[in-house]
Structures are given as structure tokens and as C-alpha cells.
Amino acid sequence: MSVGIVGGGASGTLVAARLLRLLPGGTVYLIEKSNQVARGIAYGTDRDCHLLNVRAKGISAFPEEPDHFVKWLSAHGYGIGDVGSQFASRKLFGVYLAEILEEARASSNASLEIVNDEATSLCKSGDQLLIGFNGKEIVVEHAVLALGNLPPRWPATLAPLAADPRFIAQPWSSSTYEKIGKEDRVLLIGTGLTMIDVVLSLQQQSHTGPIFARSRRGLLPTSHAQNAAGQVEFEAGDGLIGRVITKIRESGDDWREVVDALRPRTAELWQTLSWRERDRFRKRLQIYWDVHRHRMPEQVAADIADLMSSGQLSVGKGQLSFVLANKEGVIVEFKTQEGSEKLAVDWVINCTGPSGDLATAKVPLLESGVQAGLVEYDPLGAGLLVDKDGRANEKANVWAVGSLCRGCWLETTAIPEIRTQAIIVANAIAIT
Numbered sequence: 001m002s003v004g005i006v007g008g009g010a011s012g013t014l015v016a017a018r019l020l021r022l023l024p025g026g027t028v029y030l031i032e033k034s035n036q037v038a039r040g041i042a043y044g045t046d047r048d049c050h051l052l053n054v055r056a057k058g059i060s061a062f063p064e065e066p067d068h069f070v071k072w073l074s075a076h077g078y079g080i081g082d083v084g085s086q087f088a089s090r091k092l093f094g095v096y097l098a099e100i101l102e103e104a105r106a107s108s109n110a111s112l113e114i115v116n117d118e119a120t121s122l123c124k125s126g127d128q129l130l131i132g133f134n135g136k137e138i139v140v141e142h143a144v145l146a147l148g149n150l151p152p153r154w155p156a157t158l159a160p161l162a163a164d165p166r167f168i169a170q171p172w173s174s175s176t177y178e179k180i181g182k183e184d185r186v187l188l189i190g191t192g193l194t195m196i197d198v199v200l201s202l203q204q205q206s207h208t209g210p211i212f213a214r215s216r217r218g219l220l221p222t223s224h225a226q227n228a229a230g231q232v233e234f235e236a237g238d239g240l241i242g243r244v245i246t247k248i249r250e251s252g253d254d255w256r257e258v259v260d261a262l263r264p265r266t267a268e269l270w271q272t273l274s275w276r277e278r279d280r281f282r283k284r285l286q287i288y289w290d291v292h293r294h295r296m297p298e299q300v301a302a303d304i305a306d307l308m309s310s311g312q313l314s315v316g317k318g319q320l321s322f323v324l325a326n327k328e329g330v331i332v333e334f335k336t337q338e339g340s341e342k343l344a345v346d347w348v349i350n351c352t353g354p355s356g357d358l359a360t361a362k363v364p365l366l367e368s369g370v371q372a373g374l375v376e377y378d379p380l381g382a383g384l385l386v387d388k389d390g391r392a393n394e395k396a397n398v399w400a401v402g403s404l405c406r407g408c409w410l411e412t413t414a415i416p417e418i419r420t421q422a423i424i425v426a427n428a429i430a431i432t
Contacts, residue, residue: 122369145398218316
């Protein structure tokens with residue numbers, strides 16, 4: 001059997017590791033355009049200050065071995081005391097995933113071939129699939145699309161800065177921060193988890209200049225707390241979103257229990273909503289769900305609070321309305337409820353996070369697959385249409401995992417969900 005996995009981040013790595021454990025022979029191709037696998041954007045950071053947003057005890061790569069990551073941390077000398085309750089660095093988790101892949105490779109009867117290239121086409125030839133890149137093709141029986149998150153988009157108002165070296169469109173490269181002077185004034189567009197990463201990176205290199213973080217709503221991610229998931233039940237049916245909101249409001253300081261209790265059933269409940277209801281949620285409520293669902297570790301929240309208390313970090317809301325670059329710096333203006341706010345800064349960093357508009361991104365591989373009738377965008381344009389097992393095309397043996405399933409499942413980008421998808425997809429492929 002031959003399987004081509006496009007994308008060597010966490011999703012692709014976990015599918016590959018599962019397949020190598022299951023297949024009696026054949027070849028698994030892991031196609032990754034970067035020079036490293038198992039990392040992706042999330043785990044490719046080289047900074048210890050970038051922590052996982054889930055405690056170590058909740059992020060094992062293997063749900064059937066919930067303490068696997070904790071044991072790995074302990075065996076490698078990471079963590080003191082109750083390791084399971086700690087938030088490990090994302091860099092370490094990338095190392096962990098890479099080791100899992102190598103262990104699976106070493107013990108498998110199937111072979112793993114890592115292809116460092118960008119897949120740009122997907123088509124069918126008879127009973128087989130052709131994955132193309134750089135004028136070459138790989139012929140496979142199954143294709144698993146695990147592309148990960150899309151690059152960030154930025155507000156159209158920032159177009160005048162597109163070619164300006166003082167505008168950083170993608171903040172995830174380590175070299176991003178080398179150019180920023182210790183006392184430079186920095187504006188961050190966006191106040192979500194990407195902004196938190198950038199602030200922590202600046203703090204790690206002893207930045208002392210003012211940092212301004214602005215977004216339309218000015219919402220920060222909330223913080224984790226030391227509590228257990230509550231026994232909260234939600235039945236599918238009309239008014240589900242309203243009932244969830246009401247339950248969260250009624251829960252007071254225990255709102256995290258409601259959100260965490262929803263997690264195992266999020267996909268199931270999401271699929272009871274019509275596409276119209278999903279679109280309404282995405283446009284009006286997604287941002288509020290995200291800041292409560294994807295939370296900061298307590299120590300990170302404390303660091304951010306300290307920076308805000310000292311005045312070095314300013315977080316606010318406003319609609320970006322104007323930018324002007326000159327030799328002294330960049331002038332940026334926001335419309336606010338009070339009127340307007342004008343900032344003079346040395347750097348503008350796009351922290352809006354990964355784009356969620358898959359259909360408008362025109363990814364060559366997916367566009368090729370759509371034209372060939374092998375995949376179809378969901379009605380929201382947020383991902384691909386997939387069934388409950390991740391099949392994007394049952395007859396052609398095309399599968400999707402991770403963020404590509406967002407429109408159909410909503411929660412598809414965190415390890416607890418991705419590892420389950422990896423099991424389902426690998427098991428289904430192994431028995432065909």
C-alpha cells in the first residue's frame with residue numbers, strides 16, 4: 001500500500017506514525033515543504049517562552065496512553081514536581097512528536113519517505129492518485145491532506161506597508177525579532193494568542209520599548225485556572241448556541257467548566273447546526289468562543305498582566321483606518337468609540353492569526369483537487385467537506401485532517417482532537 005500525506009506538521013506526523021504502526025508493508029510518503037517535520041507553525045518555535053495551552057497530562061499523542069507525554073518529559077529530565085499539571089514548551093512538544101515518528105519508523109514493516117517539497121497538484125489516474133510538485137509526481141493509493149493552518153491575512157488598510165521592511169506580515173520566524181531595537185515602539189495588529197507569542201518573544205529579548213496591541217474588539221485570551229471539567233450536559237436541537245451562552249453566563253466564575261465539558265461533544269453538537277447557523281456563529285460569536293476556549297497558561301496571563309500594569313504593554317480596541325510610513329516611522333490611526341487614536345511606531349507586526357478563509361486562499365493543491373472533482377470546499381469556505389471519518393472523497397480515497405475539517409467539525413486544530421482524527425483515518429486506510 002502507498003499513502004501520500006501532504007503536510008508534515010502535527011496532523012500529518014500523527015497520521016504517519018499511526019500508519020507505520022498499522023501497515024504490514026508499503027510506503028508512507030510524508031510531504032513537507034519546510035526542512036523539518038513534526039513542528040508546523042505551532043511547534044516550530046525555538047523559544048522556551050512559548051508554552052502549550054493544555055497541561056502536559058492532557059496532550060499525550062496517544063489517547064489510549066494518556067500519560068505518554070508526561071512520562072516522556074520525566075524521562076528526558078523536563079519538569080519538577082507534578083509534571084502533568086505543568087504547561088510544557090511548544091518547542092519540546094515538537095521534539096516529542098518527531099521522536100514518536102522516528103520510533104514508529106524504526107519498528108515498522110512499512111517504509112517512510114520524507115519529501116521536502118511543496119505539493120501543488122492532486123489528480124486521479126485510474127485507481128491511483130497523483131500528487132505533483134516541482135514537475136515530479138508521487139503515485140499513491142491514498143492521499144491524506146494535512147496542510148495545517150493558512151498563513152495570516154492582514155487588513156486591507158495595511159496595503160501601503162506591504163513592501164515596507166518595518167511591516168512584519170508573518171510573525172512566526174525567529175529572525176523576526178532580531179531587527180527590532182530594544183527601545184523601539186511596536187504595534188501589534190490583533191490581540192489573540194499570536195499577539196501573546198510576540199509579546200513574550202519581545203520580553204525574552206529584554207525589550208523595553210512601548211508595545212501597543214490593537215484589534216477591533218480588544219479581547220485578550222482568557223486564562224486557565226486550577227479546576228476540573230464540570231458535569232455539564234447539552235442536548236442537540238434548536239437554540240443550542242443560545243443555551244450554551246446562557247449556561248456560561250449562569251456559571252459565573254466556573255464558566256471554564258462549561259466550556260471544557262463541551263469539548264468532547266463539540267463536533268457532534270456543531271453538526272446538528274445548519275450551515276446558516278454555523279455561518280452566523282462564525283461571523284458573530286467565533287471570536288468570543290475562541291478567547292474562552294483557547295486559553296493562556298496562568299503564568300503567561302500573569303506576565304501579560306504585569307506588562308500591562310507597568311504600562312509597557314497597552315491593549316485596546318479600534319478599527320484600523322489609516323497608515324502612513326515616513327522616514328521617522330509609521331503613523332497608524334484607529335477609529336474608536338471616543339473618536340480616533342493615532343500612534344507613531346517603529347514597527348507594525350501582523351498578529352491576526354491564521355486565516356480561516358480556505359476557499360479564498362486559492363491553495364494550488366486544493367484548487368487542483370477541486371478542479372479534478374476530488375475535494376470540495378464546505379459552504380462556509382472554511383475547510384473541505386468531509387464525512388465523520390475524515391473522508392473528503394470516499395471513492396478516490398482522499399482524506400483530510402486538522403484545520404481542513406474546521407467547517408464540518410469546528411474544533412479540529414488542537415492535539416486532543418487531531419490525535420483522534422489520526423486514529424480514525426489511519427485505521428480506515430489500513431483496512432482498505
